[in-house]
Amino acid sequence: MKLRAITCLLIMACTFPSSTDTNTVTTPDRATFPPVADLLGKRCGTLDCHGSAYRNLRVYGSLGLRLAPTDRPLSKGMTTPQEYDADFQSIVGLEPEIMTEVVTQGGASPDRLTFVRKARGTENHKGGSLMQAGDPEDACITSWLAGKTDVAVCTSATASAF
Amino acid sequence: MRRIALFFSLLACDPVHSKEVSALPGEVPGVPHGPTHRPGQPCLLCHSGEFSVAGTVFADPNSVTAANGVSVSLLDSQGSSFVATTNEAGNFFVRKDEWEPIYPMKVSITSNGVTTPMTANVGRDGACASCHVDPVGPSSPGHVYVSIDGGTP
Numbered sequence: 188m189k190l191r192a193i194t195c196l197l198i199m200a201c202t203f204p205s206s207t208d209t210n211t212v213t214t215p216d217r218a219t220f221p222p223v224a225d226l227l228g229k230r231c232g233t234l235d236c237h238g239s240a241y242r243n244l245r246v247y248g249s250l251g252l253r254l255a256p257t258d259r260p261l262s263k264g265m266t267t268p269q270e271y272d273a274d275f276q277s278i279v280g281l282e283p284e285i286m287t288e289v290v291t292q293g294g295a296s297p298d299r300l301t302f303v304r305k306a307r308g309t310e311n312h313k314g315g316s317l318m319q320a321g322d323p324e325d326a327c328i329t330s331w332l333a334g335k336t337d338v339a340v341c342t343s344a345t346a347s348a349f
Numbered sequence: 350m351r352r353i354a355l356f357f358s359l360l361a362c363d364p365v366h367s368k369e370v371s372a373l374p375g376e377v378p379g380v381p382h383g384p385t386h387r388p389g390q391p392c393l394l395c396h397s398g399e400f401s402v403a404g405t406v407f408a409d410p411n412s413v414t415a416a417n418g419v420s421v422s423l424l425d426s427q428g429s430s431f432v433a434t435t436n437e438a439g440n441f442f443v444r445k446d447e448w449e450p451i452y453p454m455k456v457s458i459t460s461n462g463v464t465t466p467m468t469a470n471v472g473r474d475g476a477c478a479s480c481h482v483d484p485v486g487p488s489s490p491g492h493v494y495v496s497i498d499g500g501t502p
Contacts, residue, residue: 234489235480252487256487314434
């Protein structure tokens, strides 16, 4: 019994996914992401939080970390399309399988995503609770996850955020 | 009291913290250990037990000439505010028993009647030099300075 178990574990340990294996990931809309990214940049992307290059969820933007070597933080410039791309990849790449489930189910139960729980403060987050379920900032993010980005809410939430 | 002693004992044994501290430039000869020492360094790396917010303001973006008498205005997310003033080294600090922000926090500096707000909020780190490090680059706006051209401090 013990030998079988050890053999089984050894076989499992030597089993690798094929280099040709692929997973299909469904992401929220990239085209309507910029107003969501602007909110994330203001609320999450300061240089001492997710605007740090040392964070696993890295947020780029004009207020914080810059992508191009020649761009500067706090420069009052615009977030570049490349930075929006990087932010998009940061968010959708965190939990691609769960993101796929949320998006294909029309944004249902977005709190399955860690970044939503962290932002709401329902999961331990060093930055604390930044938004509550249903408030304008949360609505901006969840509308994007649901495929119906509410640009007006995002813009307003970004402007009024502390 | 025992807890404090234990905290400092643990801190002393933290190799990451020790490495960060030893990586800082050392004391300048002739400058006593006190309010004017180590301008431009991340104060809270060593003083996190006593200060909530601390930093240095320089006169301009291209030198490390101290800016004395600059008002540093802090406003936290709950509407509580505090104003600190830089000393002859450009340093300012806020003792924890005076004021502690609930982040995020807005910062502005006022010198010669001109107030310049920081473009972004401070998310959670009260040490200016944790982010404002030289040289200027994609991840740092450089040291804090009195605005001379409408730029950011």
